[in-house]
Amino acid sequence: MSEEQPMTHYRVQRWSVPAYVANGGFALLVLALVFVPSVFGTFLTQQLTSLLILVILAAMWNALAGFGGLVSVGQQAYIGLGAYGTIYLTQHGVAPYPAMILAALAAGVIALPTSLLLLRLRGGQFAIGAWVVAEVFALLVALDQSLGGGTGISLAALNVYSPDRRQAYTYWLALGCAAVLLAVGYLMLRTRLGASLQAIRDDEEAAAAVGIRVMSAKRILYIFAAIGCGAAGSLTLANTLFIQTQAVFDVQWSAYMIFMVLVGGLGTLEGPIVGAVVFFLIQNKFADYGAWYLVGLGATAIVFALFLPRGLWGTMEMRFDIRLLPVGYYLRRRKRAS
């Protein structure tokens, strides 16, 4: 009779106490943020709207690059389409706020045929290919005189609301979009699809070899990011009331997204939110420095990419072993039970 082998028992665990607290905290935070327009003035409401837009953008870019391995410098394509889609729909009799949501969804629809083309590319080729697509959209929009050509156009349909009202509505829509998009992203990454995407990010051939449908997984992610960026575009339009093709399709947006995600933490859900807040504060403080400010952004992105690739949040996570918005699992060793 052989002696009974000592067995190590493991359990697979996703949730932890801090994670429960954080999820509850996030829900409460969203709830509390609903009351901002009634408590604070229009100025602060507008500021927070821009912050929420940044959060959406960072989360979308992070979903693509951090979870799907798709580094894009062309997401401004969908920011522009969201903004100009809103203009187009309001010109054709749709009320402005529904038009914003429809325009975001339309960006997702346009992303489907685009993805057929772009997702054949990988790595740097995908990055610049996406950029070319953004340029094409910008040129096409600039050709259409009814959309203001290259000179820009304002969202006249919002003038029916008083400025206070308008800002409050825009803010609530931004809050709603941010909450829904982040929640959908969070839940999506916890499913089988999320695990597939991370496998593709880490090694596309290996992922395909174990039976993951690489193309369809990437496509779903790409369309999701397009909808999110479209929403950010239409919200930007409603927040500033005026857009210009050059500005809204500017590759600068990609620079901002990359900065936020790298500083916050690529591949974590919390990181982009941290990055957006950091970027928002930096922007308010240093934007007056003009070109040097952008030099600083570029240099900071390089420093983070090379020396702190996990970003601020990712480094914290490592250090203190916390996952507030868990998408992975812990494998915990358990003392021998039987």
Place this chain on the structure above:
Amino acid sequence: MVWANAVLQGVLLGGLYALLACGLALMFGVMRIINLAHGDIAILGAYLIWVAVDHTSMSPFLAALLVLPIMLGLGYLLQIVLLERSLRAGPLVPLLTTFGLAIAIQNILLQVFSPDVQSLGGSAGDITTVSWQINDQVSIPGLGILILAIAVTVLGGLHLFLSHTRLGREMRATAQDPDTAQLVGINARDVYARATAIAVATAALAGLFLAIRSVFDPSSGPTQLIFAFEAVVIGGFSLWGTLLGGIVLGVAQAIGAQIDPNYSLLAGHLVFLAVLASPRGGLLVSRRVQA
């Protein structure tokens, strides 16, 4: 005949795009890096030449002889200081660092040189005005011929370098398998740095001719990067392919411009997307440095 002229001008413009693209293709072939700062490096080169011309009123070609060794050195440093580290950090990091570098270069140029548009056309001498009139609609500009000739010379030189010299052989070996190359005594680090140095210098050369042919400003870089990338993709990621790709792109833009000046860029982009959409479009990727 206007169409024949458009095609001719497009072919000559293709020479400039090939010159822009060959560095991008070389870096991709050797290291699998797509340098998102390539266009801005070309503009940086143009500005350095412009500074030399502005201070000494020498010919831009002479100034280029001074600037090109500087750019070779900068390229070598770029690899050692920035890209080497980012290559080790994974496939996405070189993209992020070169994009950060692009933003930094653009805005440093903006801060130092102001957003004013500059050109080297005025100081380049007779070459910008020489042209052969074939008939009243077709004329061959001397500058276009010169640029195309330089592009062919650079590509030919790179071809000979890669296929017939020891350094070229080492570069091809490293491109195929850096680990094995190191086993047989090749210093991959040095090879990579040389490849980047060559790529940066060719970008600066393209910047010189861009600046003579038309105008440039600190924000010109990204457009040049896109043209270079399109030429590389259309040409199928080989060195000589960039000449074909550059010419196809140039002809598409020239024909687009002939229909309506607004269609010039759009026509180029659409040809690029058509190539991507073609059955072989996604398969044109090659890891080898093809000569």
